[in-house]
Amino acid sequence: xxxxxxxxxxxxxxxxxxxxxxxxxxxxxxxxxxxxxxxxxxxxxxxxxxxxxxxxxxxxxxxxxxxxxxxxxxxxxxxxxxxxxxxxxxxxxxxxxxxxxxxxxxxxxxxxxxxx
Numbered sequence: 001x002x003x004x005x006x007x008x009x010x011x012x013x014x015x016x017x018x019x020x021x022x023x024x025x026x027x028x029x030x031x032x033x034x035x036x037x038x039x040x041x042x043x044x045x046x047x048x049x050x051x052x053x054x055x056x057x058x059x060x061x062x063x064x065x066x067x068x069x070x071x072x073x074x075x076x077x078x079x080x081x082x083x084x085x086x087x088x089x090x091x092x093x094x095x096x097x098x099x100x101x102x103x104x105x106x107x108x109x110x111x112x113x114x115x116x
Contacts, residue, residue, distance in 0.1 A: 001096025005061060006049040008092045012068065012085055013045045019075045029074065041067065058093055065089050 020038035023029055044064055051057045065086040072079030 001093060001100050002053050004092035004096040004099075005052045005058075005089070008085065008088045009045045009049050009052075009061070009064075011088070012064070013042050015081055015085065016041045016045065016068070019071060019078055019081075022075050022077070026074065041071075061089055061093070 016038055020034055023034045023038070024031055041064070044060075048057065048061055048064065052061065065082065068085055069079060069082030072082060
């Protein structure tokens with residue numbers, strides 16, 4: 001699960017950065033505010049890569065997905081990109097857990113074979 005989720009989060013890192021570049025063109029938004037918010041979100045996306053397997057890591061990932069969708073208020077394209085990344089996040093968590101379960105079954109089977 002860690003690899004799939006981390007890949008999604010790193011993709012979000014770049015999307016958040018590009019959204020910041022787009023948001024800078026809005027005259028109503030201060031450049032410092034845009035980069036403070038984007039910088040925090042970018043940091044969170046990278047930091048979550050390290051804690052994804054710990055308790056609450058997946059929930060924090062979902063919180064980031066919600067914030068990404070909500071950023072569509074300022075950059076409308078982020079509504080679409082946020083929903084797409086939320087779907088990727090779901091798939092990463094869902095299929096990542098299945099892969100982890102399959103690996104555990106394979107390791108158990110290999111241990112039994114080695115013991116015999």
